[in-house]
Amino acid sequence: MQIRLNGDPYQVAGPLTVADLLAQLEIDARRVAVEHNLVVLKRDAFDRAAIADGDEIEIVNFVGGG
């Protein structure tokens, strides 16, 4: 299925959860926040949040700033 990941189209094999997606991307879930269709998820909800075709996912972390 195709989702929108950080603003860009992204192909991914479903079914999968947000936790699965982070694992596939080799992203440490403890260091990011995820917004799923404009709703910010709690970290303990990552393994329950099922991703569907067309979903919009934003994954953010901390970077240098002032």
Add this chain to the structure above:
Amino acid sequence: MGTFTIAGKTFASRLIVGTGKYSSPAVMVRAHDASGADMITVAVRRVNLDRTKESLLDYIDTSKYFLLPNTAGCYSADEAIRTARLGREVGLSNWVKLEVIGDERTLFPDNEALIEATKVLVREGFVVLPYTNDDPIACRKLEDAGAAAVMPLGAPIGSGLGIQNANNIRIIREFSRVPVIVDAGVGTASDASLAMELGADGVLMNTAIAGAQDPVAMAEAMKLAVRAGRLAFSAGRIPRKAYANASSPIEGLVGR
């Protein structure tokens, strides 16, 4: 006199430093250490999906530093609120340095949107530290909106111009019941001292340290400047006078 408290949390240092623009993570780590700061700001951005870059958090000892996520780069209340919510989930702290920018060239805040975003985030339980203009009325409105501190700019972000309107900073301090942190515009140590001498409770800076030729030395200079400025403020300076007032006695001069 040494510590200060925001929203019930006490900090050992009155200097808050950023994590942007360093030439390398190693320099940043040493500069943070030299600054003596215990609160540091970070930005919230999309992850790098190729995972080739290291994470900022690889270089920050979160047992030593309190992280203050910002909403830099946001141009509307909605964007800033969205970014604040994401930052809360990354860092698991409900503190935010709230920025709503109104203009690209100056990066001056949009006060109307800033006040609106402050109200929403306070209602959601955030500890909101808004980056604002050096406007006492805007600061009062932010305080009324529930801001835990106000952070008036000294000069535009990254400009290094120093405090452009010292009198406003003094008035903001006089009006405020919450801590006042001068945020942005510091160029060198005397700017930080002046902020503290005007009565600011703290100073926040990034570029002045990260952009210095020797960031580690400048970080130490800023640590000392903030301390010196605070001490001078607490000590109570002498009044300004137009004419001289001799320090040595007039009596007993030889030959008179």
